[in-house]
Amino acid sequence: MEMNSFFPLFGGVRHYAWGETASADAVPYIAKLLGVDAGAEPWAELWLGAHPSLPSEVIVDGVRQPLGAAISAQPAEWLGAAAMAALTPPQLSFLFKVLACSHPLSIQSHPDAASAKVLHATKPQLYPDANDKTEVMIALEPFEALAGFRNLQMIRRDLAAVTAFGSLTEAWRTGTDAAGLKGLCAALFAMEDAPRQTMLSAALAEVSAPGRKRNPAEELFVRLGEEYPGDRGTFFAFLLNQITLQPGQALFLAPNTPHAYQRGAGIECMTNSDNVIRAGLTPKAVDVETLMDTLNFRDVGATLVEPVREKRGAGTVERYVLPTPKFQLAFYRDAPCAVEELGEAIGVFLVVSGRVALAVDGRPQAEAGMGTAWVRPAALRNATVTPLEPGTLVAWAMPNF
Numbered sequence: 001m002e003m004n005s006f007f008p009l010f011g012g013v014r015h016y017a018w019g020e021t022a023s024a025d026a027v028p029y030i031a032k033l034l035g036v037d038a039g040a041e042p043w044a045e046l047w048l049g050a051h052p053s054l055p056s057e058v059i060v061d062g063v064r065q066p067l068g069a070a071i072s073a074q075p076a077e078w079l080g081a082a083a084m085a086a087l088t089p090p091q092l093s094f095l096f097k098v099l100a101c102s103h104p105l106s107i108q109s110h111p112d113a114a115s116a117k118v119l120h121a122t123k124p125q126l127y128p129d130a131n132d133k134t135e136v137m138i139a140l141e142p143f144e145a146l147a148g149f150r151n152l153q154m155i156r157r158d159l160a161a162v163t164a165f166g167s168l169t170e171a172w173r174t175g176t177d178a179a180g181l182k183g184l185c186a187a188l189f190a191m192e193d194a195p196r197q198t199m200l201s202a203a204l205a206e207v208s209a210p211g212r213k214r215n216p217a218e219e220l221f222v223r224l225g226e227e228y229p230g231d232r233g234t235f236f237a238f239l240l241n242q243i244t245l246q247p248g249q250a251l252f253l254a255p256n257t258p259h260a261y262q263r264g265a266g267i268e269c270m271t272n273s274d275n276v277i278r279a280g281l282t283p284k285a286v287d288v289e290t291l292m293d294t295l296n297f298r299d300v301g302a303t304l305v306e307p308v309r310e311k312r313g314a315g316t317v318e319r320y321v322l323p324t325p326k327f328q329l330a331f332y333r334d335a336p337c338a339v340e341e342l343g344e345a346i347g348v349f350l351v352v353s354g355r356v357a358l359a360v361d362g363r364p365q366a367e368a369g370m371g372t373a374w375v376r377p378a379a380l381r382n383a384t385v386t387p388l389e390p391g392t393l394v395a396w397a398m399p400n401f
Contacts, residue, residue, distance in 0.1 A: 233280020
């Protein structure tokens with residue numbers, strides 16, 4: 001098959017309960033991006049990739065088929081030499097998403113490579129693949145998240161201000177890891193459901209009392225407690241860093257990092273995995289034992305990544321080079337892109353706003369509007385993506401081999 005072309009990519013949408021729902025004042029970000037009627041269901045994630053849980057499709061020789069199947073038929077032409085050498089079997093190394101939430105996601109982490117292999121083998125119903133899950137979130141609008149443990153001294157200070165937590169802190173103080181965050185989490189998870197819910201309800205009433213001057217952890221605890229009353233995940237309001245990303249800012253999450261996205265919309269990219277270890281704030285299955293075995297309990301904070309910016313004509317190119325070989329990202333804001341500058345590797349790009357012209361060997365192929373996604377196969381060398389109107393943003397994901 002001739003590979004000297006861009007290929008349109010058709011992604012799938014996840015309608016998780018925490019996604020955005022249409023109202024009289026707003027259209028869900030993903031529905032607006034795709035230019036479709038939102039209906040009544042929540043819009044949570046747009047998947048662009050080849051993961052078997054929700055594979056995207058391409059049209060090849062007039063036949064619409066899963067991207068993974070197309071790659072398997074001609075892996076070298078699609079992926080490029082570096083990916084062929086790095087991955088066995090040859091496959092797309094990343095999953096590209098748009099995520100939008102108006103409610104908190106679960107308190108969670110993702111496994112590293114060694115843990116993922118074991119978890120997939122022993123609990124395939126919870127962990128659908130054997131891949132690690134490293135990820136990055138780049139905000140498209142102000143985006144709130146929890147990520148990484150706070151400083152332990154600050155946690156102790158804030159817990160001491162809530163008398164209802166006395167039974168938990170006493171269990172922590174007398175436990176086997178009285179000095180560490182792991183001991184605190186172990187004490188929380190060891191509590192029986194009834195006393196834990198009683199403690200959390202009492203703490204919520206205490207910090208919600210009229211006239212109380214609440215600190216940021218207490219403010220978040222109230223918000224989470226009103227939405228998930230009695231859920232142990234609400235306690236993580238005291239444990240994790242609160243972060244607000246501004247558009248273009250990026251949050252990198254290594255495996256085993258505790259986190260929970262709160263609200264906003266952004267571009268998310270990760271290794272080709274759908275493995276999630278959950279601890280609370282969710283009706284889905286939680287796996288506390290695995291979380292305790294794998295979580296990074298050091299108070300290392302959150303990892304923010306600044307892009308390398310390059311002025312190009314009237315626009316800007318922002319490159320997010322990340323500490324993983326599986327993916328990197330680039331935002332082209334009102335800036336042209338020649339695919340040669342991206343290397344000889346597969347790339348997936350999404351027109352986030354505006355409109356672009358696609359050309360191959362100097363000849364027009366197509367015009368692409370907001371919400372359309374495309375694949376650049378590694379075999380495509382002499383091609384360009386050029387903005388056609390001000391305010392055009394094109395987001396690219398590609399390997400980092």
